[in-house]
Amino acid sequence: MTAEIHRDDLASKTGMWLFLFTEMLLFGGLFVVYTVYRYRNPQAFHLAAEELSVFIGTINTIILLVSSTTIAMSITAIQKKNKKLALMLIGITILLGLAFLANKYFEWGSHIREHIYPGSPVLTLRGHGDVLFYGLYFFMTGLHALHIIIGLVFIGFIASKIMRNKIDSGNYVLLENSGLYWHLVDLIWIFLFPLFYLIT
């Protein structure tokens, strides 16, 4: 008698998408808050947004776009039974994710050195609009960075499964799901970047 393990990839992906929808609504809610506060404090938001580094923001956007490409390509590699290339592409994705976090660390560090962080006395003196802008900036980019960290752990776990041949060309829905999560994190950044860095 052969034991066949039941697998339903469509259900697995559906579950992942449903989870991604809750993530979209979570950030969607924050975008509503941002829209209202920006509308009510246009001048403060304008001046505060000009203090963010468009250069670092652009670099981080490109880093995330490339990392999304490499994780997407790793699925093609797995489908073509090229385990080595798949692992290499996943490795690049993880390195790019870490590079994104390193940039964020320096970016936040420079704000904090200038005494700009939620609850700082310097920020309070600058007025209500600045408090709201930086409150949203730290909260939204912080929540996004937390998602990057979770995504890196998820992808690292997938890589270990590929190494142990638990994920291969016949069973790679977990790799696809980790990719979906990573792309969602990229999608959120695609909106955070213009809203905080570009529109001043």
Place this chain on the structure above:
Amino acid sequence: MENETNHIIPYRTYLYVLAGLIVATLTSVAVTQISLGTLTVAIALFIAALKSSFVLRIFMHLKYENRMFSAAVIAVTMLIAVVIIITLLDYLFR
């Protein structure tokens, strides 16, 4: 088992999309450096939406998946858009 549709997307396709996304990013940076007021916001958000559609359709495979997924993504996106519009209408006309 009929689990995978086995649609293999060539590496090339992803690289073309990446090139497009980077060009779109640089375009939005360039456009927003020129101050055009409300139009700047509209252009930046339009480019962000365009980039998202490529990420969703190609990277996230919506183009090749069951239509159910695309329909659900559109529904959730519209829900968020409607909430933003209704909230703004409230603030604009109170």
